[in-house]
Amino acid sequence: MTGLRQIRGDVARGLAARGTARLAAGGRRSLQLLPVLAKILFSLAITVLGLLLITFVIGRVVPIDPVLSIVGERASQAQIEQVREQLGLNRPLMTQFAYYVRDVVQGDFGKSLMTARPVIDDIARFFPATLELATLATLVGVLFGVPGGVLAAVHQGRWPDQSIRILGLFGYSMPVFWLGLMGLLIFYGELGWTGGPGRLDASNELMYEYDVPSVTGAVLIDSALAGAWGIFRDAVSHTVLPSLVLGYFSMAYISRMTRSLMLEQLGQEYIATARVKGAAEWRVVWVHALGNAMVPLITVIVLSYASLLEGSVLTETVFAWPGLGLYITNALFSADMNAVLGGTVVVGLVFISLNLLSDLLYRAVDPRAR
Amino acid sequence: MGPEDAPRPGIRAWLTDDVPQSRLQARCVQAYLAWRRLAQNWLAMVGLSIVLGLILMAIFAPLLATHPPYEQNLQDRLLPPFSAGHWLGTDEFGRDLWSRIVYGSRISLTIVALVAVTAPLFGLTIGTAAGFFGGIADNLLMRLTDIFLAFPRLILALALVAALGPGIENAILAIALTAWPPYARVARAETITLRNADYISAIRLQGAGPPRIILGHIVPLCLSSVIVRVTLDMAGIILTAAGLGFLGLGAQPPLPEWGLMISSGRKFLFDQWWVATVPGLAIFIVSLGFNLLGDGLRDVLDPRSAPR
Numbered sequence: 001m002t003g004l005r006q007i008r009g010d011v012a013r014g015l016a017a018r019g020t021a022r023l024a025a026g027g028r029r030s031l032q033l034l035p036v037l038a039k040i041l042f043s044l045a046i047t048v049l050g051l052l053l054i055t056f057v058i059g060r061v062v063p064i065d066p067v068l069s070i071v072g073e074r075a076s077q078a079q080i081e082q083v084r085e086q087l088g089l090n091r092p093l094m095t096q097f098a099y100y101v102r103d104v105v106q107g108d109f110g111k112s113l114m115t116a117r118p119v120i121d122d123i124a125r126f127f128p129a130t131l132e133l134a135t136l137a138t139l140v141g142v143l144f145g146v147p148g149g150v151l152a153a154v155h156q157g158r159w160p161d162q163s164i165r166i167l168g169l170f171g172y173s174m175p176v177f178w179l180g181l182m183g184l185l186i187f188y189g190e191l192g193w194t195g196g197p198g199r200l201d202a203s204n205e206l207m208y209e210y211d212v213p214s215v216t217g218a219v220l221i222d223s224a225l226a227g228a229w230g231i232f233r234d235a236v237s238h239t240v241l242p243s244l245v246l247g248y249f250s251m252a253y254i255s256r257m258t259r260s261l262m263l264e265q266l267g268q269e270y271i272a273t274a275r276v277k278g279a280a281e282w283r284v285v286w287v288h289a290l291g292n293a294m295v296p297l298i299t300v301i302v303l304s305y306a307s308l309l310e311g312s313v314l315t316e317t318v319f320a321w322p323g324l325g326l327y328i329t330n331a332l333f334s335a336d337m338n339a340v341l342g343g344t345v346v347v348g349l350v351f352i353s354l355n356l357l358s359d360l361l362y363r364a365v366d367p368r369a370r
Numbered sequence: 371m372g373p374e375d376a377p378r379p380g381i382r383a384w385l386t387d388d389v390p391q392s393r394l395q396a397r398c399v400q401a402y403l404a405w406r407r408l409a410q411n412w413l414a415m416v417g418l419s420i421v422l423g424l425i426l427m428a429i430f431a432p433l434l435a436t437h438p439p440y441e442q443n444l445q446d447r448l449l450p451p452f453s454a455g456h457w458l459g460t461d462e463f464g465r466d467l468w469s470r471i472v473y474g475s476r477i478s479l480t481i482v483a484l485v486a487v488t489a490p491l492f493g494l495t496i497g498t499a500a501g502f503f504g505g506i507a508d509n510l511l512m513r514l515t516d517i518f519l520a521f522p523r524l525i526l527a528l529a530l531v532a533a534l535g536p537g538i539e540n541a542i543l544a545i546a547l548t549a550w551p552p553y554a555r556v557a558r559a560e561t562i563t564l565r566n567a568d569y570i571s572a573i574r575l576q577g578a579g580p581p582r583i584i585l586g587h588i589v590p591l592c593l594s595s596v597i598v599r600v601t602l603d604m605a606g607i608i609l610t611a612a613g614l615g616f617l618g619l620g621a622q623p624p625l626p627e628w629g630l631m632i633s634s635g636r637k638f639l640f641d642q643w644w645v646a647t648v649p650g651l652a653i654f655i656v657s658l659g660f661n662l663l664g665d666g667l668r669d670v671l672d673p674r675s676a677p678r
Contacts, residue, residue: 043516050517054526058533169665173657175609177616178632178650181639185647189640310522314613318636328525329617332532344521344529352520 044356049101051348055341056100060093062337109342114334119342122327127346128217129199130316130323133242134308140247141254142301146290148251149258153266154285164255171252176311180245180318187241195238197320204234242319246311250304257300261293268292295366302358306351407670414666420659428475435469439626448642459644462634467644470626471652477627478656481542481611486600488546493553494596498584500554501561512558515551523548524610531619538627541620545610549603556599560592594671601664605657612653628653 075083084090088099103109109119152161187194195201199219200208208219212226220239223231265271266289274284313325320326324343331339386403390396408414427434436455443464451459451467458467500511518526530544564570565588573587614620615629623630628649635646 043513046513047517047520050513051520054517054521055529058529062533169658169661170654173605173609173654173661175612175616175629175632175650175653175657177613177629178646178653181632181636181646182650185639185643307522310524313524313528314616317617328528332528332617332619337532340529340532344525347525348521351522355520 040356040359044352047352048349051345051352052101052104053097055345055348056097058344059100059337059341104345109345110338112331112339112342113336114331114339119339122339123324123342123346125217126322126324126327129219129321130309130312130325132218132220133239133246133312133315133321133323134305136239136243137246137250137308138301138305140243141250141304144247145251145254146258146297149255150262150285150290152255152259153262156263161259164259168252168256171249175314176245176249177314177318179248180242180315183241183245184318194241195234197318199238199322200231200234201238204231207231242315242321246308246315249311250308253304253307254297254300258293258297261296261300262289265289265293295362298365299358299362302354302361306354309347309350404670408666411666411669413662414669417659417662417664417666420655421663424475424479424656424659427472428479431472431476435466435472437466437469439465439470439473440624441465448638448645450642451644451648458648459642461631461645462638467631467648470631471628471649474626474628474631474649474652475656477538477621477625478608478611478653481538481545482604482607484542485546485549485607486604489549489603490553490596490600492546493550493555494557494589494592496550497554497557498561498588498592501558502565502580502584502588504565508558511554515554518548518551519555521548524613527610527614528617528619531614536619536622538621538625541611541614544614545607548610549607552603553596553599556595557592560595561588564588564591598664598668598671601660601667604660604664608653608657608660 081090088096091099107120109123111117112119112122115122148164148167152164155161184196188196198205207228208223208231212222212228212231215222215225219235220232223229223235262285266285271284271289274288275281279288309324312321312323313329315321316323316325317329324347328340328343328347331337331343384395385399387395387399390399408418436457443460445464446453446456446460447462447464449456449460449464451457453459456466456468458471460466461470496511496515500508500515526548527541527544530547531540534540534543561584570583570587573583578586611620612627612629612632615627616633618630618633621627621630623634631649632646632653635642635644635649638645
């Protein structure tokens with residue numbers, strides 16, 4: 001993480017140096033932003049192309065012959081040739097890749113063998129559930145992680161610091177799917193406090209499907225909008241456990257980063273100045289120091305959100321949560337490569353966008369990075 | 371703590387000498403002092419004992435196991451822990467869980483060792499080359515690294531395993547292919563700070579070519595930060611391997627891989643909790659060990675990057 005921050009700092013400093021040089025040369029302010037933006041867009045385009053190249057290559061090395069899976073084993077040579085041509089498999093690889101990029105840009109990932117619908121439609125249907133879970137988990141992570149990290153920094157080396165460190169270490173060492181199973185075992189199986197796997201009880205699932213209009217695709221929001229409070233309550237009881245489990249991992253990361261960022265701030269001279277001026281200690285910590293730590297912290301939170309999208313693959317499997325992760329794993333077992341690669345590309349794109357967003361936010365909030 | 375603490379003033383004095391007489395002695399002094407600093411950190415020592423325990427368990431698996439790991443005994447299926455002869459209980463085929471955990475340590479250790487050797491090697495090669503040559507090579511190599519970093523690791527591993535087919539070898543390959551980019555980043559950053567150092571210019575004036583400079587004079591200085599990263603990464607490697615096993619994409623039955631064992635225990639979670647719980651505990655303890663050791667090693671070998 002420090003490496004990443006250092007690199008970001010280097011980039012920012014380089015950009016700043018270039019910016020002042022240009023300013024000295026008499027360039028206008030609005031003009032200096034353009035090359036920076038162009039550079040970002042260019043590297044974004046390269047990264048996305050690289051991502052597509054990797055999925056394309058993965059799609060080529062699959063031992064399943066896409067032609068055979070369409071025409072069946074007893075097809076004649078002519079039939080095989082015909083389908084090969086339809087799929088464009090007789091063209092040079094570079095051309096095939098160009099067509100692949102064109103299709104993806106148009107949102108065409110091919111048809112899913114599993115659901116017999118266009119992959120992009122499937123993704124649109126499954127993605128909201130993943131976003132819902134990742135968002136709730138990030139909320140949990142921020143609500144517990146930020147105050148936890150601040151407390152740890154203020155009481156450095158004493159028991160609040162140690163306990164938060166151990167909590168974080170446990171988070172780094174625990175398999176997320178196992179924690180999910182243990183949560184289900186204790187809070188659903190033994191105590192009956194929460195709902196079981198799935199987004200709703202089976203009885204409510206049908207009601208939700210037919211009576212609640214799908215506005216956002218997130219059960220909690222849709223059922224609240226429709227005023228279906230019975231479904232809403234059921235959805236809450238099913239959501240608590242997976243979002244707490246996933247949120248725990250986000251908390252482990254956020255609290256660790258908050259702690260080190262806060263320690264950095266608390267050692268600065270302006271903190272001493274604030275204390276000398278007679279500012280109350282809570283004000284010094286929660287307003288002065290945290291306010292300044294917030295800038296890099298936003299980056300940390302956005303990055304943890306991105307990593308939750310990944311952690312959700314295992315969590316969704318454990319909780320039978322109908323999100324993109326479950327979709328990808330199910331597709332894997334049906335040897336449905338279109339769906340697997342489509343899902344991979346979408347997750348990769350979201351990941352890249354979030355990284356970009358964290359970069360831009362950093363620049364927007366911290367004037368030194370401009 | 372170790373043989374060093376034995377009262378042998380001769381060796382102790384040799385190891386703490388301020389004026390080492392040879393390169394070998396200088397290295398030994400360095401290693402000894404690092405070890406002393408590490409030994410003061412009791413959490414790191416806990417981590418080290420867990421890791422050593424795992425290694426011993428893997429070596430002496432046939433002695434530690436009470437039953438053959440694949441031996442099915444349908445009469446004794448799903449016995450709870452502390453039953454006669456099966457102190458951690460049995461699974462759905464009546465196989466002894468303790469014995470399977472013990473043999474599973476071999477699989478975990480193999481995965482970790484293979485990934486921990488290949489990924490850093492590859493990352494070091496890419497990173498030092500990029501940092502040393504700069505210019506177009508740097509741009510190209512780092513772009514490649516960024517592309518791999520842009521993928522969420524588990525998802526990329528999933529897609530790779532989907533393409534190559536499930537199995538433990540392919541899982542190892544997939545994890546290694548997703549694990550190298552951070553090493554390249556670290557190695558490049560170190561190389562750039564070292565590239566213009568005086569001693570590099572000196573060796574260059576003596577006529578050393580790029581391979582010799584990189585291998586002999588840059589790589590050794592990158593090693594300490596790489597070692598720290600490897601140790602911290604090992605927990606992640608174990609967790610990813612277990613995750614792939616859990617999804618059914620890593621090790622295949624009847625191998626006693628811990629993630630796979632959790633996934634088969636999942637079917638009996640509410641009635642026979644121990645089948646899924648016990649292997650999970652094993653994963654947890656082992657990753658905790660690697661994390662504690664990695665934290666301690668970082669404080670000793672790479673104090674700059676410690677979050678303080």
